[in-house]
Amino acid sequence: MSKKQTKISSGKNSDLDIIEMILEDHKPLKELIEVMKDSEKEIEERQEAFAEFAPLLVSHAKPEEQSLYRYMKGDEELREGGFEGDVEHQLADQMVEEIMRTEDEDLWSARVKVLAELVEHHIEEEEEELLPDFRKHSESRDRERLGQLFLELKTKILERGGMDAPHERDSHARH
Template sequence: MSFTDCIKQVHRLFSCLVAIKLHGHFNHTAIAQQEKAMSTPAHQDAISLLEADHREAEDLFAQYEKAKDAEKTEEKFEIARKVCAALLIHMQVEETIFYPAARAALDEEGDDLLNEAEVEHNGAKDLIKQLGETKPDDPMFDAKVKVLSEQIEHHVDEEENELFPKLKKTDLDLDSLGDEMAQAKEDLKEQLKAWRYSGS
């Protein structure tokens, strides 16, 4: 499933749950504040940009656990929505820009790591799709978020401790690649906001 199809489907499913299961109340102010916090810094090299994304996801999963423990259904739902969107954007940027550049820089040395990373992405996307189809007050919603967080934790560990160190030893221009990735992230965020508020 393409990024466009995936994010539209997740957005549509999550929007239906907001309207039906949360009585139509949706905190646009909170979402706008979250989107502002997601803004990409002016310049980061490619690895620093991805590591910042990883820290953001870790923080969001931690926030989710706190909201879950406090039984704040709407708050945890909004956090889940944000982390799903952030992960989809992150994965799209990796798959279309970072991974191809990494494959070219590492040749066959990086094939196993990068193949595994793409398989892990597919698993995460499937869980995100399942979340969009699950009621936020269903115990399985919490279970799916937990499994997603564990999958992402494993994925991050492999990237940061195996893939990134290998890339730092190559001639790959991480600065210019970071600029390209940052622009792609901003473009995808604008697409996401347009779909969210258009109700498409």
């Protein structure tokens, strides 16, 4: 409690702030989205990008729902954004599952493009509206507490397997 004053008055986001963590997570997702939505690219390259994107999305979206969105849904001013975020995540989940089951290449290509655009738009809204609103309606100690939670949830998902540190393979997705 005694630290409250210094934390708030520092003004800047620390690395423990959930906003910083979310922005960091968005970077590799955005790079993969660029490849996935580009139907001029070789299908193999887009397939590789999608294979990397899908687990990365899960290990970002689930912790986000259970920390940030949950917090937002409990705040009168923020709740609409939290619910909308959940709905958009559900849509993306459904599309990812559909894409995994799609064998026809043209249909696969169309679905991946639509998914990429959906998530691109979602991330844009999050960065331009939702996170700034959240910043206004929270204090740095809330953002650090949520950052801690976000990290714990993410670590759990990554430990559960099938989610091997995709960022290490970034170079693949970018040729």
